Amino acid sequence: MTESMYEISYEKDRDALIVRLPKEVDHHFSQGLKEVTESYAVMGQVRCIIFDFARTEFMDSTGIGILLGRYKFMRALGGTIALANVSGRIQRILKIAGIYRIIPNLEWDMKEQ
Amino acid sequence: MDTQERKQEPLERRETMRVELESYSHNEQLARVVVAAYMTRLNPTVDETEDVKTAVSEAVTNAIIHGYQESGETLILRVSSVGGELQVEVEDHGVGIPDVEQARQPLYTTSTEGERSGMGFTFMETFMDQVEVRSAPGSGTLVVMKKKIGA
Numbered sequence: 001m002t003e004s005m006y007e008i009s010y011e012k013d014r015d016a017l018i019v020r021l022p023k024e025v026d027h028h029f030s031q032g033l034k035e036v037t038e039s040y041a042v043m044g045q046v047r048c049i050i051f052d053f054a055r056t057e058f059m060d061s062t063g064i065g066i067l068l069g070r071y072k073f074m075r076a077l078g079g080t081i082a083l084a085n086v087s088g089r090i091q092r093i094l095k096i097a098g099i100y101r102i103i104p105n106l107e108w109d110m111k112e113q
Numbered sequence: 114m115d116t117q118e119r120k121q122e123p124l125e126r127r128e129t130m131r132v133e134l135e136s137y138s139h140n141e142q143l144a145r146v147v148v149a150a151y152m153t154r155l156n157p158t159v160d161e162t163e164d165v166k167t168a169v170s171e172a173v174t175n176a177i178i179h180g181y182q183e184s185g186e187t188l189i190l191r192v193s194s195v196g197g198e199l200q201v202e203v204e205d206h207g208v209g210i211p212d213v214e215q216a217r218q219p220l221y222t223t224s225t226e227g228e229r230s231g232m233g234f235t236f237m238e239t240f241m242d243q244v245e246v247r248s249a250p251g252s253g254t255l256v257v258m259k260k261k262i263g264a
Contacts, residue, residue, distance in 0.1 A: 027174045028138035034228055058145070058163070060170040065222075065230035089163055096239055097232055 005055055008033055010040065015047040018084075025059040030066055037070055047079040050108055054085040063090075064097040071103050082108035129193040134173070136181035136188050136205070144173040144190055148201060151192045155199060155262040164240035165199065165260060171233040172203040172256045179223070180207030180254055198261050201241075206253035213246050 005023040008030070012018075017040045022029045040046050049070055053059075071081050083106050086094065100106060130151055134140045145166040152162055169190075176188045191202040210216045217238075222231035237244045241258040248254040 024142060026138075026141050026170055027178060028141050031138070058166065058170075060167050060174065061230045061232035061236050062174065064232050065224075065228050068230060069228040093167070093236075096236070097230065 008036075010036060012040065012044055012046065015045060016050050017041070017044070017046040017048070018050045018052055020052045020054070021056045021063075023055050023057055025056055025063040025066070027060075027062045030062055033066060034069065038073065041074065041077060041079070047074075049074060049079075049081045050084055051081065052084045053087065053090050056087070056090055059090050059093050061097070063093065064099065067094075067099060068102070082106060084108040127193050127195045129191060132190045132192075133187050134190060135185050136177040136183060136207075137185055138174075138177060138183065141170055141173050141177065144203075145169050147190065148192055151194075152199060152262065155194060155197060157262045161260070161262055165201065168237045168240040168244075168258055168260075169201055169203070171236045172201070172258065175233055175256075176203055176205040176207065176254065180205035180209075182208070194262075197263055198259055201258045203256045203258075204253065209250040209253055210246070210248040211250050213248050217246065 006029055008022055009020045010017060011020070017037065019033070019037065037049055041049070051067065067081065067083075074080050081103065083094075086107065094100060132147055134144060148169045149162050149166055152165060157165075173188065173190070177183055181188065186205075186207065189202075189204040191204070193200045215221055217234040219235045220231040222229045234244070234246070237256070237258060241260045243259040245257040246254065247257075
């Protein structure tokens with residue numbers, strides 16, 4: 001288990017920002033995400049933030065707050081967010097929180113792009 | 114203790130663990146791991162362990178960011194079980210909650226920056242069988258959560 005699994009990493013691909021979420025998405029491991037995505041969106045002309053859950057095994061309601069917050073922020077700029085590689089446990093958390101009803105067309109298949 | 118009381122004692126002894134944690138955000142993960150380790154003796158399913166970890170994460174995060182405002186003061190995590198029922202208590206002596214009923218409403222949050230979902234208590238209630246919240250402004254908050262494991 002490497003320390004980097006707990007870190008968020010960011011990668012810009014054309015007008016999308018891919019946020020690779022850490023192994024555990026909680027209040028501690030998510031600090032700084034708001035500021036970094038905002039600077040990318042404003043400075044880097046990002047239209048869509050894609051949250052990649054490939055490494056993520058745990059998420060609490062902090063993750064829901066992040067997604068809703070980033071969705072509102074991107075909508076205000078005329079953009080949106082999408083989710084990729086969502087596993088069973090994370091999907092359950094998202095369903096309970098009603099995320100799929102709030103944000104349309106959320107699932108993103110990275111292989112097709 | 115009179116005879117009447119003695120009869121009501123549970124046959125299995127309650128095993129209790131008490132952990133003190135400093136209210137820093139990196140201890141949210143530690144709290145989850147500690148409770149998951151305690152649970153292994155109850156032979157939980159993967160889902161049960163994940164449910165409890167999520168609920169613990171919510172209660173401990175609340176204590177750290179709301180109760181103590183990340184000041185580093187000590188919060189107490191008590192874990193016990195009897196007859197396959199797990200009980201987790203998270204106690205802080207921080208600012209307390211003025212209106213517990215309001216705080217438990219889905220989407221209610223005191224956060225003004227729009228990054229907190231207000232789903233913390235909803236998640237605790239969803240993933241545990243029973244959630245009790247005792248709080249008083251200025252004296253702190255106690256969250257008691259119970260879940261039957263292997264039910």
